[in-house]
Amino acid sequence: MFVYGLIAWTIKVSVSDEHTALGSKGFVGLDNYTYLFTEDINxxxxxxxxxxxxxxxxxxxxxxxxxxxxxxxxxxxxxxxxxxxxxxxxxxxxxxxxxxxxxxxxxxxxxxxxxxxxxxxxxxxxxxxxxxxxxxxxxxxxxxxxxxxxxxxxxxxxxxxxxxxxxxxxxxxxxxxxxxxxxxxxxxxxxxxxxxxxxxxxxxxxxxxxxxxxxxxxxxxxxxxxxEVPAVYVWQALLTSDYAKAAAISVVLLLLVAVVIVPYLVWTQRTEKTR
Incomplete structure (x- = not known):
């Protein structure tokens, strides 16, 4: 609940339009991710x-x-x-x-x-x-x-x-x-x-x-x-109550960590089986 449940909740927020403390009005798909990579200011x-x-x-x-x-x-x-x-x-x-x-x-x-x-x-x-x-x-x-x-x-x-x-x-x-x-x-x-x-x-x-x-x-x-690095950007997005942007950045960070961790876990598991 406190790991996968919160990951799922973060993903849910990242595909919403919750950019203020007033809450979300609906689903926007991958718009927040597209904004980060193509339309983010500077x-x-x-x-x-x-x-x-x-x-x-x-x-x-x-x-x-x-x-x-x-x-x-x-x-x-x-x-x-x-x-x-x-x-x-x-x-x-x-x-x-x-x-x-x-x-x-x-x-x-x-x-x-x-x-x-x-x-x-x-x-x-x-x-x-x-x-x-x-x-x-x-x-x-x-x-x-x-x-x-x-x-x-x-x-x-x-x-x-x-x-x-x-x-x-x-x-x-x-x-x-x-x-x-x-x-x-x-x-x-x-x-x-x-x-x-x-x-x-x-x-x-x-x-x-x-x-x-x-x-x-x-x-x-x-x-x-x-x-500034993504973790600092998340913090600053939270300060402005832009929860959707903060969640989208967090999901990108999670994917980057997964790219590093998952191959290592797979390799470790295969090594243990061969032993």
């Missing part, structure tokens, strides 16, 4: 989808690369592994709102004498060329917006990959060593292929989290055109 919805794409690509790539790198270093053996694991995992325990408030200050877009946050640090180190407008950049602001998300979730990806490394049997490593495999060949042909299910799981988790991202963006930039 292509607002398409703009939010573009922002979401940039954010998702940078977020997933950064978190996956950093997580794999940290897991590899810990798997190779370092002193104080417990301390490093704690440091890497700690950001995951912080809410997106709390970290967003801090990163709002760190990514202060002011430069020169009025610089703040990281730009002030760069200026103090005489690295003025590294100062940049961060999330206020009209072209790549969403890439900067993904930096806090990468910082927060890369430790979680590290934990997944580290568990994958530790789950590979010692017999496989010993067999490869007996066959004369170098360290590079061991990881390239034996260990990394074993991490494919872990990598796929991490991709799915990060992908659906990025599509629903709302709190981090709101705490860093607020409701800005430059950083």
């Amino acid at each position: 292509d607002r919805f398409l703009h939010s989808l573009k922002n979401l794409l940039i954010f998702t690509v940078v977020f997933i790539a950064g978190a996956m690369l950093l997580g794999l790198l940290w897991a590899y270093l810990l798997e190779r053996g370092v002193r104080g592994e417990g301390l490093f694991r704690t440091v890497y995992l700690f950001p995951m325990a912080v809410s997106f709102i709390a970290s967003g408030v801090v990163w709002r200050w760190l990514m202060n877009p002011n430069q020169g004498e009025n610089a703040g946050g990281l730009n002030a640090v760069f200026g103090g180190l005489h690295l003025d060329f590294l100062q940049n407008p961060w999330w206020t950049d009209p072209d790549w602001g969403m890439a900067a917006m993904a930096v806090p998300a990468v910082w927060q979730l890369s430790g979680y990806v590290m934990a997944l990959f580290l568990a994958g490394f530790r789950g590979i049997s010692a017999e496989l490593r010993e067999a490869a060593a007996m066959d004369g495999a170098s360290t590079y060949r061991l990881y390239r042909n034996v260990i990394f292929p074993q991490l494919t299910p872990v990598a796929l799981s991490a991709l799915i988790i990060l992908g659906h989290m990025s599509m629903k991202m709302f709190d981090l963006i709101m705490s860093v930039s607020g409701p800005q055109w430059l950083t």
Whole structure:
């Protein structure tokens, strides 16, 4: 009732003309969806989808690369592994709102004498060329917006990959060593292929989290055109009591998440049957 029932209700609202608090007068079919993709003012919805794409690509790539790198270093053996694991995992325990408030200050877009946050640090180190407008950049602001998300979730990806490394049997490593495999060949042909299910799981988790991202963006930039994503657009539509538009955007988001999740669930089910 509280999952599929509310999904059905959202779909019902999305095909109605409930654009005010007065309620719906009737069924309008796919008009709300057509409006979003063709008639929305300044292509607002398409703009939010573009922002979401940039954010998702940078977020997933950064978190996956950093997580794999940290897991590899810990798997190779370092002193104080417990301390490093704690440091890497700690950001995951912080809410997106709390970290967003801090990163709002760190990514202060002011430069020169009025610089703040990281730009002030760069200026103090005489690295003025590294100062940049961060999330206020009209072209790549969403890439900067993904930096806090990468910082927060890369430790979680590290934990997944580290568990994958530790789950590979010692017999496989010993067999490869007996066959004369170098360290590079061991990881390239034996260990990394074993991490494919872990990598796929991490991709799915990060992908659906990025599509629903709302709190981090709101705490860093607020409701800005430059950083608007579909989840923020839904919130602003609800503020104006445009429930039909908010529901239509929500259904599109649901379909995007389904495109990511459903193939993974099918693959998992088939894998379990073959076992």
